[in-house]
Amino acid sequence: QTQQSQQQALPAHSNNVQRHDVQESIKLLLSGAMSAVVSRTFVAPLERIKMEQVLGQNIGGSLQTASQVLRTEGVAGFWKGN
Numbered sequence: 001q002t003q004q005s006q007q008q009a010l011p012a013h014s015n016n017v018q019r020h021d022v023q024e025s026i027k028l029l030l031s032g033a034m035s036a037v038v039s040r041t042f043v044a045p046l047e048r049i050k051m052e053q054v055l056g057q058n059i060g061g062s063l064q065t066a067s068q069v070l071r072t073e074g075v076a077g078f079w080k081g082n
Helices: 002-009 014-054 062-073 075-079
Strands: none
Touching (some): 062 075
């Protein structure tokens, strides 16, 4: 009886509101995760070039550093360490 009275006490639309909140939370979680994936994918090569230059392993500009990474490690070398 207490369950019935509790269900009757809640407005009929409360279940829809709760479902909407869960769906919205999942949508926000997934969009944040996708944002992180895209961000890491595009920024990782730039970070790799920067680290090579900071560590002094390559003397020259960014393009020279990028071409050295490409020659020695291939395309996957830009994402090494990520």
